Structure formats: structure tokens, C-alpha cells
Amino acid sequence: MIHELIKTAGTITSSVNPADKLLPASAEVVIKLISELDKLYGTKENTAIYGTFSKKDPTNQFSKYTELFIDDQSESKFLAFSKQGLNEIARESRGQQSATGGYIVFSHYHNSNAQPFLLIVMIKNKDALKINQKLELEDVIQIDLSKIHQAARINLDKFDKSKEIPSNPSDEISTLNYLSFVSPRSNKDASGYFIKGLDCIDGVRPAVATDNVFKSAKAYCNTKNELKAFRNKVKDSLIEYLQHCLDNEKPATLAGLEHSVRQAVPAEHHELLNDYIDFVSNEEWQLPTEFNINSNSLKKYTRIRSKTDSWELNFRRKALGTTDNSDLYYDDNARKLTIRCSDDLVKQIAEELGSRNAS
Template structure:
């Protein structure tokens, strides 16, 4: 990670109390300071994890947009922004947060971390609220003593903007934009509640992108179970249950929730891996909610994409055949190749274990035939 700029301001507001003047820091923090680096890494590490899952979206395009999105657009266009220009943008955000928080008796404040940084060759702008948590320490005389420290286990509210994805969105067609997102946000409640003021203050709007979310959920889930040796035996049952869950959500018009998908994952972890279940679930959630995969915490199902993962099943007197529609094609490279002229089906890239079983069966059949011929003679 490369830190370009980082600063912290404090929004002072207790529940059911009037908001207090904002505590602004006037200079950026030293990006080489170990404590500063540790603070930012702590925030980034828990962003998009199981208990800090993110929604994905864009800025509001009409009413409710506010000043921050346009201020960010100006900042994004700068070639090597100065510290003062960075601080001005953070103050713009703090102004909007102050306005929204002051209008709700139930809103609370906290420390707001702002940073312009680069991670895995992608540039981001991050805004995250963290709070103090009570703790204990020991004095030199080994006496317990209360202290307050920053809670880096939970992001109460946060937003992160991806510069390159925003540029991709700008250059996309209206149709393509429906499946593109360039920002993500974490909120302790819905955007309409008091706890969601952070999201509305910054002009964030959840994007639907149902086709991409549905496809990524199914594809990456299958991949996760396939890549973990202990989970491979449960893969088919898991995918079947997941598809069933998505089908129910599509038919009822309800949204998919990653938290509910997590329960399906847990049910399909073998007893032999019970001691690893928590770690496996954490890894699964972090993968799906990551910047690269971007399956949001909640989204509507794409019926078209779900249909690709439903199965075609048939059986004869001595065989049974089942495969996902997405594997079917009229190209010889397809996993299940259908020749429309001949009316034949060919399996390609069969698993090594299946190939070995077929060869063994053919060898046994050939040996049985040879033995029958010897007997006839």
C-alpha cells in the first residue's frame, strides 16, 4: 500500500444530544509514521469483511446529490493534488456529515479517517468512521487501569471510491453503466435511517447491477468450494442449495443478503472441518465482498443470469446425465458440446478421476470379453 495523503477529523455528536463544533485537524498526518500506517492498514484490512460488508454503487445523479460528489470530481481531475487541496475535500465531506448528523437526534459522531492511497496498483479515496472502545491496561505497578482506544474491529460507517472504475464508468455507454459501480460504502443501518446519514451525506447511492452480482456470487462460490480440498465433496450440495435460495428470492422479489448466504455456506461445511468453519466463512465473505469480485451485501437476483446456472437433467435405462446450462454450447470447446445436425452430445475436459474410471471400466469389459471367448473355445 502506498499512502498519498491521510488525515483525521472528529465529528462530535452523542445520541439524543446537540451536535458540537467539528474538531478539525489542520495538517495532513505523516504518512511514514508507523502508527499512522498501522491505523490506515487496520481500517483497510476490515473493509469488506464478514462484519463490515460493503454495498456497491455510484454517486446520486439528481436530487440528494449534495456538494461532495462535485467537489470530488474536481479533486479527481487534479494532477498531483496538494495537501491543501486534499484537506479542502475532506472539509467538504465533514461539512456534509455535520449537516446530516445535526438534523437527527439519534445520529452519533466519531473519528473520520480520510486517505488518498494506492493498493494493488489501484488508487482509492477512503472515508471511514471509527470510534473509541473501553479497555484495560496494567500500570508499572501491575494495577489494572481503564483506558480508551480506537476500535479497529468495526467500521461504523465508511465509503471508498475507486478512481479507475470511476473513469471506466465515465467512458461507458448507458447500458454498460447499469452493471458498473465505482464506489462502495458501509453503513450500520439503511441509508434512510439515522445511522445511515454518512451514506446520504456523501451522495452515495446503491447500484443494482443484479446480473454481475448474481453471476459473481454463483461463479466465485463454486470456485471457492472447488479450490478448498476439504469442501470439494460438498460443492454440488452447496451449489444446489444456493441456487434454490436465489430462486426463492427471485420469485418473491426479495433481495439476496450475503449474511443469509453465509448460513448456507456454514451448513455445507463438513463436520471434519468444524474447527475451521469460522475461518472458512470469513475467507468466503471477504472474497465475495472484495473490490475485485464486488458482490454487495444485498442485491436483487438477475433471473437471466440465474437461469444460466440451473440444470438440465435427463436419464435413460442405463444412464443419468445432469449439467448446468452455462456449460452447454454449440462450439466444440464447450464443456458440453451439442451437435445440432447429428443430435449428439459430447463431454469435453472431463475430470481426471472420471477419465480413469472410464478407462478401467473399458479395460475390465475388454478382459471379460476375452475370458468369454476363451470359454467358448
């Protein structure tokens, strides 16, 4: 269904024009609209940020109405859910002089993989939709990114599963991000009220994001036969990029990841990387536009550690090889690791053995 938020830039007041009935789900024009919006959601130019409801503001009841609809997916509950979302967005827009109104589309649908979603999209350019005074949709003009001001989407399967996970803010792994939101770059500074109104909060933690950089890159290469041979080079290039970001206390970015992957792949295969960002920022991998790096997660991909009561090893994975000219030569048949000693290590060993002979 479609509601309208009425607000003029430069003012601090707003009002709402809510619809009083749902749009027919089987109507061709409605199917076309939701299909267009779903295709645009989370593209390279419009990457998603994944998270959860914050539930920190007791006056914001949007998450409560979402749960009420999930428990009883009737038309009346969906209408209540959408009106609550409209009211929360309107409330947050008041006092924001730069905020402007537009049409807000609320939809409940299943994607091509039969996953259920709730999608909320604000369309600022009214030329994108042809709507009558009853807020009934009559036509959909070709929608482009410039007409999508802001959007939020709730994965209902993940939202349901999240209620089974104990809340532990210190746990880097257990958070299940069921909610995501997007905004074209040109609109991000002016659209904070939409995100706040729907109670969204960024939930992708550095440990998970760092781990998913490598998991998603491996999965992506495996989807294209021509890239499989470059998986290790891609991994090494990503390690170098993330380590550089960590050393310089800078966040990693999707653009930086893509650049690193392209450096590891011959130019004749670069066309195969055109949908890399779409792939790693999807519902499965959830890499945000930028994120901080977790040093412990990165070490899992850069170093090998092992110890016994007698010794301890800690070395870069790149130093390991299976030929005798490697810094660390592993003989699989003999199950032996041969270390090419540095001058300093030779000196320490000689001193230790010399002291033993002297005694």
C-alpha cells in the first residue's frame, strides 16, 4: 500500500495522508512496482547496510507493530503496521528543515527464492508513480535510483530466528541481522529521519565483516570457472588491503575490496568482476559500504599458530611452502617442517648450543 508524507523543505512541520485500504496484490501495476523496487534494492550504486531494530526509544513502536503483523499476517494488521511506520517517519521528520515529503510504499512479498520480506520505500519524485487522490496506483513509470530516496527491508525468516538468539552485545558472532536499509549517496545526508523513524541500527560487527570478506570472495570465485585459479591471489590481495587499512586506522570499503580483487585477476577477466559488489553486499554476506577491521579475524587468514609444552610457532601463511627453497618447507610425507633460519636465529641457536657445551 501507499501512504503520503506531506512536508516542505525549510519547514519544521509535517502531516500525513494515509491510505485507508490495501492495493490489490494481484494487480499487474502493483506487481510491476514491487518487482522494480526489489530489483533496485541493494545494487552497486545503492548498497545496503544491515542491522536490527535498536529498540532504544520507548516512544518508537515500529518494531512492536512489525511483530504484531508477523504473528497475525492479516490485512488489518498490515494496515496498522504501515500506518505506524508512516507516523513514526512523520514524527522524526518534524524539526528537520531539510526533510521533504513523498510517497511511502509498504509491501509484503516473497522474492524469487521464496523468502518473505517487508519492504518500505520512500519515493520522492512523484513522476515515478501515477497515483490518484485515493492513493490508488494507476501506473508505474520506469523507476531509477534517483527516485528512490530511502528504503528499508526486513527479512521475516531472519527476524523470526533472531528471537531465539540470546541478546549478548559483547558477542561478535551471534547477532543475526534481519533488517537492512539503503539510500542513494546523494540523499544520505538528508534522510536520517527515515532510518530513525523505522528504528534501524547498523548491526554488522567488525569480526563478522572481516571474516565475510574472505568467505564471500572465495564463494564469488567459485561461481565463475575462469576465476577459480585466482582464488589464492585474490585472498592475498585482500589480506594486503585489509592489513593496510588496519595499520593506517582506516575503515575498509567495498570500492577498496573490489580494487584489490581486480589487482589479483588478469585484465581479460575483469568483466567477470562487474557484479562483485552486488554479490558481497547481498543478504548472505552483508558487507556494508565501509566497515572497521577486526585484527583477530584478520590474523586467522594471515598467520598460522601452534604450540606444545616445548615450542611455539607463529608465522605468516605466505611463508609456508612445499619446496626446499621456501622459508618454511613442509614435507607432507615425513610430516616435518624445515625452517630456513635467519642470521639472528642462527646466532641465538649457536649461543644456546655453545653454552651447553661449555657447561
